[in-house]
Amino acid sequence: MELHLRSRGSGENGTLLFLHGFPFDGSVWDPQMAALPDGWQGLAPDLRGFGRSPLGAAELPSGRRLGAGVALADEAVLTMDALADDAAQLLEDHAAGPAVVCGLSMGGYVAFALRRRRPALVRGLILMDTQPGPDGDEARENRRRTAASARESGPAPVAMAMLPSLLSRGTRERSPEVAETVRRMMEATAPRTLIAALAGMAARADSTGDLPAIDVPTLIIVGAHDTITPPDQARAMADGIPGARLEVVADAAHLPGLEAPAVVNGLIADFLATL
Numbered sequence: 360m361e362l363h364l365r366s367r368g369s370g371e372n373g374t375l376l377f378l379h380g381f382p383f384d385g386s387v388w389d390p391q392m393a394a395l396p397d398g399w400q401g402l403a404p405d406l407r408g409f410g411r412s413p414l415g416a417a418e419l420p421s422g423r424r425l426g427a428g429v430a431l432a433d434e435a436v437l438t439m440d441a442l443a444d445d446a447a448q449l450l451e452d453h454a455a456g457p458a459v460v461c462g463l464s465m466g467g468y469v470a471f472a473l474r475r476r477r478p479a480l481v482r483g484l485i486l487m488d489t490q491p492g493p494d495g496d497e498a499r500e501n502r503r504r505t506a507a508s509a510r511e512s513g514p515a516p517v518a519m520a521m522l523p524s525l526l527s528r529g530t531r532e533r534s535p536e537v538a539e540t541v542r543r544m545m546e547a548t549a550p551r552t553l554i555a556a557l558a559g560m561a562a563r564a565d566s567t568g569d570l571p572a573i574d575v576p577t578l579i580i581v582g583a584h585d586t587i588t589p590p591d592q593a594r595a596m597a598d599g600i601p602g603a604r605l606e607v608v609a610d611a612a613h614l615p616g617l618e619a620p621a622v623v624n625g626l627i628a629d630f631l632a633t634l
């Protein structure tokens with residue numbers, strides 16, 4: 360699968376692979392790509408189906424096999440494993456060695472899958488506003504409802520429903536252009552990608568049991584006002600990963616990289632300097 364890729368930097372010090380969340384694209388990392396520390400290569404793909412990357416539905420399982428009640432029988436399911444395999448291929452094609460993998464929310468689910476499937480490709484983790492656990496019944500029911508709404512009415516109502524919980528009130532007041540960028544990105548996502556990814560997230564594996572075995576340096580970042588993957592969850596995840604460092608970003612919610620870019624860029628630079 361040929362993914363649309365933003366690539367920057369020389370990479371003598373290593374590669375930083377950025378994995379975006381749902382339903383965004385690689386441009387969500389523009390502020391981080393613009394501030395890469397010297398010597399680092401940044402790779403920020405549009406994951407399969409998002410932004411300018413094709414979904415390639417023919418290669419994916421169908422809702423008949425793995426829908427978790429979210430995708431219909433003839434719809435594709437975008438598993439976290441498929442996204443992880445794409446990321447592995449991308450690293451093999453574009454990176455000189457193992458990478459630091461920075462995953463935001465759904466991108467974090469993909470980072471867990473990548474480490475499980477191809478540990479030799481991962482030399483460090485930055486887990487941003489994400490969680491290791493699987494969906495509970497209520498989350499699956501919400502995904503079913505969201506998929507039905509995308510099927511019937513397209514991405515706009517999905518974007519409108521998600522927007523209030525993505526950004527802190529401070530961000531919305533201070534930086535309305537950030538809300539606009541995020542809304543536009545979400546509305547550009549094809550309904551079949553929305554449905555496929557919702558089904559894939561609903562069917563994702565429980566990564567909680569993997570945490571104690573994570574033996575690469577790990578930085579966990581979470582917005583203080585994140586209600587989707589709240590700070591308490593991030594704290595529990597940090598407690599589960601040996602040596603993990605937790606940073607809570609004030610006045611940010613689910614997208615601290617866009618809401619407080621200078622703070623997040625500083626945290627990433629400090630972390631990379633320790634490697």
Ligand code: MLT
Nearest residue numbers: 380381464465466560587
């Ligand atoms: C994301 O930002 O990727 C989503 O909130 C993840 C999810 O829906 O579980």
